[in-house]
Amino acid sequence: MNGDSPPESGAAPGPVLSVADLSVGYRVGPGTRTAVRNVSFELAEGQVLALVGESGSGKSTIGHAVLDLLPGNGRLLGGTVSYRGRTISGLPARQLRQLRGRAISLIPQDPTLSLDPIRRVGSQVDDVLRLHTGLDAEARRTKVHELFELVGFHDVERRYRQFPHELSGGMRQRVLIAAAVAAEPDVIIADEPTSGLDATVQAQVLDLIDDLRRRTGTAVVLITHDLGVAADRSDLVGVLRQGRLVELAPTAEFVRSPRDDYSRHLLDSVPARLEFPDRGSGRAPSHGPAAVEVTNLRKHYGDHVAVDGVSFTVEQGETFAVVGESGSGKSTTARILTGLVPATAGRVRLLGTDVGDLSAKAFRPLRGDVQIVFQNPHASFDPRFDVLSVVAEPLRSFQPVRSRHRLRRENRDRVVAALEAASLPASFLHRHPRELSGGQRQRVAIARALVSDPRIVVLDEPVSALDVSVQAQILALLDRLQRERGLTYVLISHDLAVVRAISDHVAVMRHGRIVEQGAVAEVFGTPACDYTADLLGAMSGRQLAIR
Incomplete structure (x- = not known):
């Protein structure tokens, strides 16, 4: 490990990371919504724990709570987070800043939001070395070059001088990994590190994390909704549902014989296990x-x-x-x-x-x-429109202006039929897309594609x-x-x-x-x-x- 590690990162026995009875809530209006309830797990050196579950299950909240990076309306309701036997939840901000990046680091989910758009990516990785090592400027630049080579970049000086917008999504993700591993931390919290990446880039990113784990003994909390990634890349799987850890088991055991009904439901839903006849x-x-x-x-x-x-x-x-x-x-x-x-x-x-x-x-x-269903339906909807207006949009496009008033009722009936075909009730007609879940928005996008009988x-x-x-x-x-x-x-x-x-x-x-x-x-x-x-x-x- 890095010789500049803080004193608390010494080779103490026991788990490198412990989470005990963790509960986290968010202030919503006058009350508090509990997002994580009494979650406990331990992670040894070199182990990978995959936290899986659907959106809103509490996966990312746990990762942010470990690092005390909850948003302003989030707070710890109970439980403790310990690093090498020392409780770090509730530490003063200055001491936590010393731990972040040096002992425990984060690979955030969205590189577009996590990188400063007006600074060169090399200088952003340099920040970690400047804060957590005693290297001078020339040595830090050399180290960043080495990190960029480690994450698979060629022409590393050119990459050092580029801005985030000049890199692809996979390249930006590699920059975040370089920053996360710069100080060779004992624990990495990887929050959906490969979400939306192509299969080959996904494999390269996961290989990089796995290589660091093998070389340095870094433990990894891998937060993902991709059960395929969890099955391939973890030692333990923790299944979260509505903020509760409903199952925690060795990965091979989880894949072979999950104990919880919800775990079985998730496994049966992966595309590799779906069966559609005549395909x-x-x-x-x-x-x-x-x-x-x-x-x-x-x-x-x-x-x-x-x-x-x-x-x-x-x-x-x-x-x-x-x-x-x-x-x-x-x-x-x-x-x-x-x-x-x-x-x-x-x-x-x-x-x-x-x-x-x-x-x-x-x-x-x-x-x-000929109709199209886009990848991100929310971005293709007019935010001012309710579901009725969104789905009826193709019909209005194909009708002469003089007939629109006369055909309004007919259009409503066709929209209702399209929603029902997409397994959505007519009660959704006057909701706005922002009020719908991701799956419901995608069904609205499918209904919009169906309404003209393509x-x-x-x-x-x-x-x-x-x-x-x-x-x-x-x-x-x-x-x-x-x-x-x-x-x-x-x-x-x-x-x-x-x-x-x-x-x-x-x-x-x-x-x-x-x-x-x-x-x-x-x-x-x-x-x-x-x-x-x-x-x-x-x-x-x-x-x-x-x-």
Whole structure:
């Protein structure tokens, strides 16, 4: 360990971190809402504890409480946090600042919010060394270079001088990891360190944390809603529900035979364990024209080629997935299909109609047949609108101005029918999106896509931001709607477990090109391309697959 560690980090026997009967609350109006209730656990050197559970279960609150980083309305209601046998909850702020980063450090969930946008990233990592070591400026700069190499950066001096906006999400996450490990702490609190990252970047980030654990004996509290990550990367799993720790067990035992009903429910909801009939081997071509035909599609943004000669066909009634890392061109392809951006070259036929040369006005009648569900529905909703107005938006777009008043009641009836199809009651009509959970907002987004009775729906990362049990509900809903309505889905995703669960065919994109495509069972079972094999090898949660 680092020779500059504080006195309390000496090799005392017993656990490196202990949490005993921890209860945390938040002031809400005149009262206090309890978010964590009587949680206890211990962590030895080199151990990884994964805290799992749905949003609002108290995972992040525990991590912030350990470091006394609760927001202004949060407070400790009871219990203690101890570091190497010494109680640190309630310590004066100055002593806690000495411990943070040096003995216990945090990898925050959102690098965009956690990095100062107007400072170079190298100087932000340097802050940790300046506060917690006796190194001079030149030695600190050298150390930051070493840390950047450790987290997988090349051309480290260039990275040192860059600002956060010049880095990708995965790169920003690596900067936060470099800062967290700079002083070689005894404990790392990793709060959703890979949320939203591509499979390969996720694997690299987790490998970095695991390498530090092996080299230095650092203990890790891994806060995650991804049970695949928990199964692959932890020694212990703690399951939280409504602020209570309902199960704490060795990971292998938890995966094999969870004791709590809620734990079993979570495990049964992971995509690797979902079973939808007739998926994966590819379906026979349907009668009539293909739903989507793409031929030699290209899209340029200045000198950057985002989509480079892409071709594929999607039959009516099937799910065709497009996978790849960020920047591979998959979302650009989706936006071309829906008419949101024009292609530079190539041909797109939708339901037998060549749309490549259509003007916006000529494409308009086809928009009712082709709808999109975005990754973040909240960002695609007008915050002034209630659910009725949000879902009815496509209907208003397709109606002449003179008929809108006369058709208002008809539109309301169609909105109610779309909500019911998405498993939402009519009582939601006059709620606003901010009043809904993440899963409810995604159902509203699906209802909005359904209200015009489309034949093709583009799903752009439809479940990536959702808890595992909500993911399962949305995937089951999409499967039911497809079977009832004969819908064609084009699924854009970086989650290969989701793709395997609900898709018939898949195309793998890299640098704007399709490097492999075919039936899901064939591509995932015997990949012909090394890149596809690398993506599959980076998947988390293989231990959770149906046995």
